[in-house]
Amino acid sequence: MASDTVYRASTTAPVNIAVVKYWGKRDPKLNLPTNSSLSVTLSQADLRTLTTASCSASYPSSDGDSLLLNGEPSDVAGARTQACFRELRSRRAALEAANPSLPKLSAMPLRLVSENNFPTAAGLASSAAGFAAFVRAIANLYELPASPSELSLIARQGSGSACRSLFGGYVAWRMGDKADGSDSMADQVAEASHWPEMRALILVVSAAKKGVSSTSGMQQTVATSGLFQERITKVVPQNMDLMEKAIKEKDFAAFAEVTMRDSNSFHATCADTYPPIFYMNDVSRAAIRAVETINANVGRTVAAYTFDAGPNAVIYYLEQDTEAVVGTFYHVLGEIDGWKQASLKGLKPSMSLDGGVASILKSGVSRVIMTGVGEGPMKTDDFLVAEDGSPVKR
């Protein structure tokens, strides 16, 4: 082929929201966690990153590797991004060494362009989808025979939770015990099709100010919380077992209780950090009270809250309970953006919430996102890099 050939590959990758939380590194350099974790992969129809990886001998090597993220040049000099480039290139180089007829892509500068289909303002951890798409796109470009679990080893080094976004459905990240991290990777507990009724309503809460970053926050917890060891040695291993069982048996009540307990335990260790870290605020706590009210009024557990390193509430529920769960929140928050009117058709206003809880939610929830369990990364011909190597204008 001509030396100006531009090689391209595109993929999408999903966001995942953990129901057993990752919090703490035993090896910050390799992103090795202090405990295993488990997440639900969310539908890419609502939340996804689209990334095109390209390389060409015609790209000036002086440019080096580059990433355009949501239209803005993004720094790729960071150790974590560099680790991903290095791991992927070395695997491509091995293929090229074994088969000299292959084009020497590993020697060419990489040009990546990436876009999220959701507002970064939503404050959703986009790094998981971002690094999963980054790794998957380059693996596609390099035609690596690597399995999703193998790629999860690489994505993990970019952003820990990214390793779980290499799979759809219900995904576990096994902490492993090897010092080199070669056994700290993700696997699929169940396909999305095993339990397709799982839904998530995300209440986007405007935080007064950006909290402590999870990267530094988790290491402060590891270093200072007197309760943290109990969480990683006793609480999480038990929650992992209970959660896998709940998912395999499609037992929502069990899934919900472990989800809520593990979120509480995670935020408790944050509050026990010195100085204390608070990600939830009064609006987050009002969302918890609302979920408790809904479950109490229905008389069974139909909704489960979980919170990552921020005030947003992610509320899991099953499609058949949309009326009780979504109906109740829509009744209070119908004015704000994000509702899927189609899915609300015929929803009768459900139970009403305590006035205090309702007014706190009204005052602090800026938008909602309605989504559900979904598939893993998907190869696509939607390219963000043109055949001539230039970024596609949208």
Added chain:
Amino acid sequence: MASDTVYRASTTAPVNIAVVKYWGKRDPKLNLPTNSSLSVTLSQADLRTLTTASCSASYPSSDGDSLLLNGEPSDVAGARTQACFRELRSRRAALEAANPSLPKLSAMPLRLVSENNFPTAAGLASSAAGFAAFVRAIANLYELPASPSELSLIARQGSGSACRSLFGGYVAWRMGDKADGSDSMADQVAEASHWPEMRALILVVSAAKKGVSSTSGMQQTVATSGLFQERITKVVPQNMDLMEKAIKEKDFAAFAEVTMRDSNSFHATCADTYPPIFYMNDVSRAAIRAVETINANVGRTVAAYTFDAGPNAVIYYLEQDTEAVVGTFYHVLGEIDGWKQASLKGLKPSMSLDGGVASILKSGVSRVIMTGVGEGPMKTDDFLVAEDGSPVKR
């Protein structure tokens, strides 16, 4: 003496605010705690209960024992109050049996009248001062030779933390290990005069709604928190040792760190309770950020926050640091009630707080209470029961 003689004794008792928290009962009936705790007794000039105990053969036995609290008849039928009556009467009866010349007070109905000198609206745990005064007043009336530690055994059965209000200064409640609770009592770690410079600034925060009562809340934590065992078996014993050392050495930096860490640990186990218990709100957290700012700006630890089962912030500091601590809060909250103008004379406006923190404090702090370490219960001739046995009108 005439059969209509009214026997009277009055005492005051102080409030105490724990710096190593009591949370959890191993025996709810006997009020035996899951862990030891330690508190600072606060000055009765600012916060105290005054209680007069009286008895007389002329009191109609049909009335039985009675308590008038802040002008309102108070139920004394509760098991805890009855336990205190029983314990005190049996000790008096033993004296009477040993010395027949003593009047048979143990057979007479008790009439108690009690008043707090602080607004109950302040949401300060008044039960500690209340039961301490209740027990001390009856012990005085009965002329029991009991030591404060012996009386703390009785007060503990009324309200756990009340046992620490039988002493002034710095007080430990030793959990003990006997099943009958005979070794679960308070002792004095240090007199107020050992470290008289200790001050407390209380930020009274108006709670949106009453939280879970501590009595039921702590048992929910014992039953459901996966992190609680670690707190009572490892965290608290270490904090007790560090705190006693800090007090003996008058090391405020150490006192402050243990105080803040233990408050964080306690509230972390509340957040880890299922369903979670939240006593602190966004205003409480703003107070924490303010204390962190003050300590950072001064360049050493001059203030320590602690929170009981409610949103109020209690901020300990030393008199010599009044300018940095009180000055900073006065600068933001000067408009509200409770400031002691005399002690503020010549206070230059100190450092200013982050705008967000300042506005949250302004919006949520309803009053302040300025106080400091103080003495234990004091006998007084200020009677709330007249010589004829009728309550004194004020």
